[in-house]
Amino acid sequence: MNYFIDAFAWIFGGDTGYLDPIPVAFAQQVAYTVVSVVIAGAIATPIGWWIGHTGKGREIAVAISGAARAIPSFGLLILLTLLLGVLRKPEAAVITFVVLAIPSILAGAYAGFEAIDRRVIDAGRSMGMTERQILWRVEVPLGLSLLVGGIRSATLQVVATVTIAAYIGLGGLGQYIITGLELRRIEVIIGGAILVAALALVLDGVFAILQRLAVPRGVVAGLRQSTSSRARAPRMAAA
Template structure:
């Protein structure tokens, strides 16, 4: 208990010695996380949407995601640092974290589409919608909540793993854990761990709110009117869902 109190006191003292100030370390942690997740999203989301819309390549995506999850992040970071050279350590770190983030983003993108009732898509086609209209006016809005869930999972994985970037001198909150172990200052180690956990919890709360807000208002309204729509035919319910999907969240 004393060590925990000492760790809290160290955090609020702001006395980090030769290490970066806590505000700078948090900024570094967030920058690497944001860049990595954005790059991974640019790669994974279009592929996931294609898989979810066409139904093609699902087994390949599952295989790639499983392989990417099996790669040890620390080992990959060291390997890429050796291959790219010490002058390209930030690039090695970003590539490592991008590979870590892709599986969750890919799964969130295509499972969001797969979770949509096929009758909703069929109703859209029967109403004369083109494939692009079905994609952007039905599938993307209805699948957005699960996609945000995938972004949420990827962000939490990356923000926790960015701590290993300190092993190659890139800063972040991991520097307190590594330096604390070297200096045998356990309160600094615990303080660094608390900061990482607190940052992850804050990001998780923000994405939880975004995931809730990503549900289209039309779907919420449809849920509130479930007693009425339950009396309609399946085709009528599907058409009602199409109309609800056209409402932006």
């Protein structure tokens, strides 16, 4: 328990020595996370939508996603740093985190389309909607919630993994954990871990709200009406 008390005292004391101040480390952690997830989203979302819309290439996407998940992030970071050179360490880190984020976003993108009732899409075609209109007016709005869920998962994975960037001198909250290990300062290690966990919890809360807001109003109303009907059915049967 004393270690946790010391960790909070270190966090609120603000004395990080020669390391970056905590607000700066927070900004670095968030910056790498945002840049990586945005790039991964720009790559994975169109591909996932195409797979979900056409029904083609799902097996290939699953295989690629599985392979990407199996790659050890720390090993990839070191390998890319060696290949690109020490002057390209930020690029090596971003590529590593993009590779980590792509599988979750890709899965969320095509799973959102696959979860749509095909009768809704058939009804759109019967009304004379073009494939482009079906994509943007039906599939994207209805599949947006699962896409946001995929982005949420990717963001949490990346924000936790960004801590390894400190190993190659790129800052972030991981610098406290790594330096604490080197100096055998338990309070600094625990403090760094607490800061990473707090940031992850905040981001998770934000994305939970966004995921809820991404559900179309009509779908929410339908779910509520269905739930209400199921709740009334036993009462009517009992009467």
